[in-house]
Amino acid sequence: MDTILDSANTYFLEDIKYQSFKLRIDLVEGFVGSEPVAIQLTKGFSLGGNYEIKPTDKSRHFSVLFEHPVAWQVVDESFCCYDESEKIDTTGFLRVMQNTEYYRYVKKKHGWFEDVIGPAKHYRLHSENETIDVISCYEPEIIKIKG
Numbered sequence: 001m002d003t004i005l006d007s008a009n010t011y012f013l014e015d016i017k018y019q020s021f022k023l024r025i026d027l028v029e030g031f032v033g034s035e036p037v038a039i040q041l042t043k044g045f046s047l048g049g050n051y052e053i054k055p056t057d058k059s060r061h062f063s064v065l066f067e068h069p070v071a072w073q074v075v076d077e078s079f080c081c082y083d084e085s086e087k088i089d090t091t092g093f094l095r096v097m098q099n100t101e102y103y104r105y106v107k108k109k110h111g112w113f114e115d116v117i118g119p120a121k122h123y124r125l126h127s128e129n130e131t132i133d134v135i136s137c138y139e140p141e142i143i144k145i146k147g
Contacts, residue, residue, distance in 0.1 A: 001123075003142050005062060005093040012055055013127045016074065023066040023134065027093075029059040029147070030128060053128060060147030064094065070113045070120055070135040071106045077131045094140065097122040097133075106135045113137060 005011070011027040018024075033052040040046045066072075089096040097103070103122040113120055117137040125132040134140075 001090045001094045001096055002092060003094050004144065005064075005142060006091075008060065008093075010053060011062075011093060011127045013074075013130045013132070014061065016132070018069075018072075021068045023069045023072055023136075025064040025066075025125060025132060025134075026145070027062045027064065027125075027127060028055045029061070030054055031056050031059065058147070061145040063143045063145055064125060065141045065143065066123075066134050066136045067138045067141075068117065068136075070110060070117075070137065072132065072134040073102065075131050075133075077126070077129055080131050093126055094142075095124045095126075097124050100133075102133050103135060 005027070008029045009032075010030040012030050013025070014028045015026040016024070017026075030053045033054065035051075036049045037052050038046040038048040039050050083101065086100050087098040089098060100122050103120075107114075113135075120135050120137045121139075123134045123136060123140060125134070
């Protein structure tokens with residue numbers, strides 16, 4: 001999905017909240033630092049010349065809102081496995097997915113949503129440290145909060 005989120009290079013998950021049948025995912029824009037830093041890997045061993053990616057006072061903040069989502073999950077992106085059978089319908093930070101195991105699982109275990117609300121889509125958001133999957137019958141709304 002082409003969205004305003006695509007105007008940045010990266011995001012960090014700032015907050016996620018479910019309240020009154022709405023899922024709110026708050027993202028903050030990240031920037032590459034201007035000074036190199038060393039990353040300490042083990043005692044006595046570090047890698048130098050790296051540039052930290054982090055939010056700054058110039059970072060924009062966005063909320064991605066899903067009305068009455070069926071299901072969602074947040075997974076540390078370090079543990080996500082690439083699945084060649086998945087089809088990505090779009091590019092950018094907010095993607096529409098097809099043929100995913102997660103969607104099949106939700107439909108098998110909680111499939112009444114199709115009878116009650118209607119067909120759903122699998123949306124995926126990527127941040128620096130998390131992969132967020134949302135199954136929703138409604139397209140999300142994206143709001144710029146700050147910046």
